[in-house]
Amino acid sequence: MEVFLLWLGLAIIVGVAANSRGRNAFGWFVLAVVISPLLGGLLLLAMPRGGLDVKVCPECAEKVKVFARKCRYCGHEFAIANPPPLPPPPLFTHRDYDPPVR
Ligand SMILES: [Zn+2]
Structure with a gap:
Protein backbone atom coordinates (compact mmCIF):
# COMPACT_ATOMS: atom_id res chain seq x y z
CA MET A 1 0.00 0.00 0.00
CA GLU A 2 2.80 2.42 0.89
CA VAL A 3 4.42 1.70 -2.45
CA PHE A 4 1.20 2.60 -4.24
CA LEU A 5 0.95 5.90 -2.33
CA LEU A 6 4.60 6.66 -3.04
CA TRP A 7 3.99 5.85 -6.72
CA LEU A 8 1.01 8.27 -6.81
CA GLY A 9 2.93 10.94 -4.90
CA LEU A 10 5.86 10.79 -7.30
CA ALA A 11 3.44 10.84 -10.24
CA ILE A 12 1.86 14.02 -8.81
CA ILE A 13 5.35 15.56 -8.54
CA VAL A 14 5.91 14.73 -12.21
CA GLY A 15 2.57 16.39 -13.04
CA VAL A 16 3.47 19.53 -11.07
CA ALA A 17 6.92 19.65 -12.72
CA ALA A 18 5.26 19.25 -16.13
CA ASN A 19 2.87 22.09 -15.34
CA SER A 20 5.72 24.40 -14.35
CA ARG A 21 7.33 23.61 -17.70
CA GLY A 22 4.24 24.67 -19.60
CA ARG A 23 3.03 21.16 -20.24
CA ASN A 24 -0.20 19.29 -19.53
CA ALA A 25 -0.04 18.43 -15.81
CA PHE A 26 -2.81 15.83 -15.85
CA GLY A 27 -1.49 14.14 -18.99
CA TRP A 28 1.98 13.83 -17.47
CA PHE A 29 0.50 12.61 -14.18
CA VAL A 30 -1.36 9.83 -16.01
CA LEU A 31 1.75 9.01 -18.03
CA ALA A 32 3.84 8.81 -14.84
CA VAL A 33 1.27 6.49 -13.19
CA VAL A 34 1.21 4.21 -16.23
CA ILE A 35 4.90 4.00 -17.18
CA SER A 36 6.27 4.76 -13.66
CA PRO A 37 7.07 8.13 -12.09
CA LEU A 38 10.81 7.63 -12.58
CA LEU A 39 10.49 7.09 -16.33
CA GLY A 40 7.90 9.86 -16.59
CA GLY A 41 10.21 12.28 -14.77
CA LEU A 42 13.18 11.34 -16.94
CA LEU A 43 11.07 11.73 -20.08
CA LEU A 44 9.91 15.15 -18.88
CA LEU A 45 13.52 16.20 -18.23
CA ALA A 46 14.45 15.00 -21.72
CA MET A 47 11.80 17.20 -23.32
CA PRO A 48 12.80 20.75 -24.27
CA ARG A 49 11.54 23.26 -21.72
CA GLY A 50 8.29 24.92 -22.77
CA GLY A 51 8.36 23.09 -26.07
ZN1 LIG B 1 1.73 40.65 -23.79
Missing part, protein backbone atom coordinates in the same frame (compact mmCIF):
# COMPACT_ATOMS: atom_id res chain seq x y z
CA LEU A 52 7.79 24.77 -29.40
CA ASP A 53 4.19 25.72 -28.71
CA VAL A 54 4.93 29.29 -27.59
CA LYS A 55 5.09 32.62 -29.35
CA VAL A 56 6.41 35.96 -28.11
CA CYS A 57 3.91 38.71 -27.43
CA PRO A 58 4.76 41.78 -29.56
CA GLU A 59 3.58 44.12 -26.79
CA CYS A 60 5.32 42.81 -23.67
CA ALA A 61 7.76 40.23 -25.14
CA GLU A 62 6.46 37.52 -22.81
CA LYS A 63 6.07 33.95 -24.06
CA VAL A 64 2.46 32.89 -24.56
CA LYS A 65 0.94 29.79 -26.10
CA VAL A 66 0.79 29.69 -29.89
CA PHE A 67 -2.97 29.29 -29.93
CA ALA A 68 -3.64 32.05 -27.40
CA ARG A 69 -5.85 34.82 -28.74
CA LYS A 70 -5.00 37.16 -25.89
CA CYS A 71 -1.74 37.70 -24.02
CA ARG A 72 -2.09 36.58 -20.43
CA TYR A 73 0.46 39.13 -19.25
CA CYS A 74 -0.61 42.39 -20.88
CA GLY A 75 -3.95 41.55 -22.51
CA HIS A 76 -2.69 42.15 -26.05
CA GLU A 77 -5.10 40.56 -28.51
CA PHE A 78 -3.56 38.62 -31.35
CA ALA A 79 -5.21 39.06 -34.73
CA ILE A 80 -5.62 35.34 -35.43
CA ALA A 81 -4.34 32.20 -33.74
CA ASN A 82 -1.55 31.87 -36.26
CA PRO A 83 1.73 30.03 -35.68
CA PRO A 84 4.84 32.10 -34.89
CA PRO A 85 6.64 32.06 -38.26
CA LEU A 86 4.82 35.01 -39.80
CA PRO A 87 5.33 35.61 -43.51
CA PRO A 88 7.51 38.62 -44.28
CA PRO A 89 5.55 41.80 -44.96
CA PRO A 90 4.95 42.48 -48.64
CA LEU A 91 7.32 44.95 -50.28
CA PHE A 92 4.36 47.04 -51.39
CA THR A 93 0.66 46.90 -50.72
CA HIS A 94 -1.99 46.96 -53.39
CA ARG A 95 -2.70 50.56 -52.41
CA ASP A 96 0.81 51.60 -53.50
CA TYR A 97 0.40 49.87 -56.80
CA ASP A 98 -1.08 51.85 -59.66
CA PRO A 99 -2.69 49.59 -62.21
CA PRO A 100 -1.61 50.23 -65.80
CA VAL A 101 -3.90 52.66 -67.61
CA ARG A 102 -5.58 51.15 -70.63
